[in-house]
Amino acid sequence: MPEDLKTGLSKTRRALKGRLSRWLGKKGRLSEDFWDDWEAALIEVDLGVETTLELLEKVRGESEREKDPTPESVRERLAGELTALLAEHSRPLPAPPPPGTGPVVIMMTGVNGTGKTTTIAKLAKKLAAGGSRVLLAACDTYRAAAIEQLEIWAERLSLEVVRHQYGGDPAAVAFDALQAAAARDCDYLILDTAGRLHTQGPLMEELAKIVRVLRKTRESAPEEAYLCLDATFGRNGLAQAESFASVLPLTGVILTKLDGTARGGTVVSIQRELGLPVVALGIGETPDDLAEFDPEEFVKALLQGLAE
Ligand SMILES: Nc1nc2c(ncn2[C@@H]2O[C@H](COP(=O)(O)OP(=O)(O)OP(=O)(O)O)[C@@H](O)[C@H]2O)c(=O)[nH]1
Ligand SMILES: [Mg+2]
Numbered sequence: 001m002p003e004d005l006k007t008g009l010s011k012t013r014r015a016l017k018g019r020l021s022r023w024l025g026k027k028g029r030l031s032e033d034f035w036d037d038w039e040a041a042l043i044e045v046d047l048g049v050e051t052t053l054e055l056l057e058k059v060r061g062e063s064e065r066e067k068d069p070t071p072e073s074v075r076e077r078l079a080g081e082l083t084a085l086l087a088e089h090s091r092p093l094p095a096p097p098p099p100g101t102g103p104v105v106i107m108m109t110g111v112n113g114t115g116k117t118t119t120i121a122k123l124a125k126k127l128a129a130g131g132s133r134v135l136l137a138a139c140d141t142y143r144a145a146a147i148e149q150l151e152i153w154a155e156r157l158s159l160e161v162v163r164h165q166y167g168g169d170p171a172a173v174a175f176d177a178l179q180a181a182a183a184r185d186c187d188y189l190i191l192d193t194a195g196r197l198h199t200q201g202p203l204m205e206e207l208a209k210i211v212r213v214l215r216k217t218r219e220s221a222p223e224e225a226y227l228c229l230d231a232t233f234g235r236n237g238l239a240q241a242e243s244f245a246s247v248l249p250l251t252g253v254i255l256t257k258l259d260g261t262a263r264g265g266t267v268v269s270i271q272r273e274l275g276l277p278v279v280a281l282g283i284g285e286t287p288d289d290l291a292e293f294d295p296e297e298f299v300k301a302l303l304q305g306l307a308e
Helices: 001-007 008-021 032-043 049-065 071-087 116-129 144-157 168-185 201-217 231-245 267-273 295-303
Strands: 104-110 134-140 160-162 189-191 224-230 251-256 278-282 290-292
Touching: 001 008, 001 290, 001 295, 008 032, 008 295, 032 049, 032 071, 049 071, 049 267, 071 134, 071 295, 104 116, 104 160, 104 201, 116 144, 116 189, 116 224, 116 251, 116 290, 134 168, 144 160, 160 168, 168 189, 168 201, 189 201, 201 231, 201 278, 224 231, 224 278, 231 251, 231 267, 251 267, 267 278, 267 290
Parallel strands: 104 189, 104 224, 134 160, 134 189, 224 251, 251 278
Antiparallel strands: 278 290
16 A cells, blocks of 8 residues: 555655755755755645744754754654654544444545545445445435446445435435444445535535434434545645534545645645544545555655655
């Protein structure tokens, strides 16, 4: 997986390399230009200005107290700081529930086209591969094609789907699916929801309704409410996250399409500025292209070997 992650982050790495390759792997004093290039590089990949400046100030202060700081020792120090910063808000994917305690309910939300349904397939595959029983719920009833899309994935992965008619009430699908998951002794229930703009009040309210209805059956549900954010939009996704967090008990973000963008630093912005953990990264279109988020692996994939 770390190699896949490195490939998934290749556009972001290329952007960093473009700015930094004239320093890394070289000896010599740390000049003002060196620090300026780091600053430009981190801002370019959407780490956020504030986080970049804070991080570099700290690393620069510490490096200048070192006896012989080199571009490589700076990179290592920065990697350490970044890992620590990401670990502050880290959250793993949910473990299977103890026997007889019912399904862990995972709700997938987000703006249109961010990758919710594909991510559900990836996540379901990962959880099922660990031996868990996974049920899917087609709570996107807005488009007939959405139900079908989920069913196609389910068939490919040999999973079951609870569905209603196109145009039905998403909260009713969620309710039925939770009953079914409990009756079938499932470990996980994953709800697909329709894409919606974070500015569409009534549609956002519908998500809150799904949560209310789930809680009639199971007070702790949904155990996980994830927001799918398209990394291509970089820091613009932060506003989406704030709106979704205002109507939902969001527990984490899945950042998708990292393979298609140089904005991989968005991971840091989300965790740092919103305090929301990034739980997994989408790095391609196949069901295997999901990397569970691990701060150390992520920073390695981002910063190691930039001089090569
Ligand atoms: N390259 C790449 N493409 C992705 C990734 N995740 C999803 N996609 C693609 O993004 C497109 C939209 O994915 P969907 O899963 O349908 O997105 P959605 O959020 O369910 O869309 P709506 O239900 O219409 O809101 C598809 O073409 C996916 O293959 C990813 O990590 N990398
Ligand atoms: Mg969808």
